[in-house]
Every structure is written in C-alpha cells, then in structure tokens.
Amino acid sequence: MESLSPNIFVKDINETINFYKLLGFDLVMTVPDTGSDLVWAMMMKGGVTMMFQTFNSLGDELPEINRNNGGSLLLYIKLDNITTYFESIKDHVKVLKGLEKTFYGATEFSIADNNNYVLTFAEDE
Known part of the structure; x- marks a missing residue:
C-alpha cells in the first residue's frame, strides 16, 4: 500500500472547496474540469489529499453509503x-475542542467541517 485518500461525500462541492481553502488546502482537480456543476474535487495540503464527491453523483450506485452529512468518521491529520x-x-x-496536550504526547484540536465531519x-511533541 502506498497512500490513503478519503473520498468524502458532500451535498455542495463549491461550499466544501471554499471551506477547505480556508484551512489552507489547494484545489488540484475537479470533475468536470470547469463550470459550476462540479460533482467531484481533489484538494491537497502538504502530504494530505482529500477527495469530495456529491451524494447526487452516486445515483443508485453504492446504496451502502449513507446519504447524510457527517458520520462516525474522524479524520486525524498530523502537522507541524x-x-x-x-x-x-x-x-x-x-472548534469542537481547543488546543490541548494529550497523555500520549501530542498537542491536538478538533473542528467540524462544513459537512459536519x-x-x-495533531502535532507530536
């Protein structure tokens, strides 16, 4: 295995792109390439790649994917x-949880994104 890039399902791609730009992510690729009717986007910051796809673009494929925002998923991102x-x-x-030092030697904080993920x-000490 070489990498893991989550593909997160969202209702509004443009709103999600704007939110992640606020976090410092760069937009790398979209489908379609241009226009306002985007159904998928890839964003990167450093070594972190995130993909976002609209629920609507799935159609009836993969009914196992929950069509609600958020979920039982926490993305853990290391940084300096x-x-x-x-x-x-x-x-x-x-901000869900402000800066705090953990018992396992990291400093962490948690936020909710615009889709409730x-x-x-975290930064290791």
Whole structure:
C-alpha cells in the first residue's frame, strides 16, 4: 500500500472547496474540469489529499453509503506548527475542542467541517 485518500461525500462541492481553502488546502482537480456543476474535487495540503464527491453523483450506485452529512468518521491529520495553524483558522471554523496536550504526547484540536465531519489536527511533541 502506498497512500490513503478519503473520498468524502458532500451535498455542495463549491461550499466544501471554499471551506477547505480556508484551512489552507489547494484545489488540484475537479470533475468536470470547469463550470459550476462540479460533482467531484481533489484538494491537497502538504502530504494530505482529500477527495469530495456529491451524494447526487452516486445515483443508485453504492446504496451502502449513507446519504447524510457527517458520520462516525474522524479524520486525524498530523502537522507541524499546530499553535500557529490553530490561531489562523479558529475564528473561521466551528472548534469542537481547543488546543490541548494529550497523555500520549501530542498537542491536538478538533473542528467540524462544513459537512459536519470531524477533523482532528495533531502535532507530536
């Protein structure tokens, strides 16, 4: 195995792209390539790749995928300079848990994205 890139299902691709740009992600690719009726997007920040796809684009394929926002999923993202990053986004996102040191030696904080998925950012001490 070489990598893991989650493909997260969302209602509004453009709103999701704007949210992740706020977190510092760059838009890498979309389907279609241009226009306002996007059904899929790939975004990257450093070594983290996230893909987003609309629920509607699935049609009747994969009925096992829940069609609700959010879910029992937490994305754990490691980064450097966590305090600086937290300060740069905290006033623009829904912070679920502020900066704290954990018993296992990491500093972490958690936010909810615009689709109600939980993102936990961590820096090892």
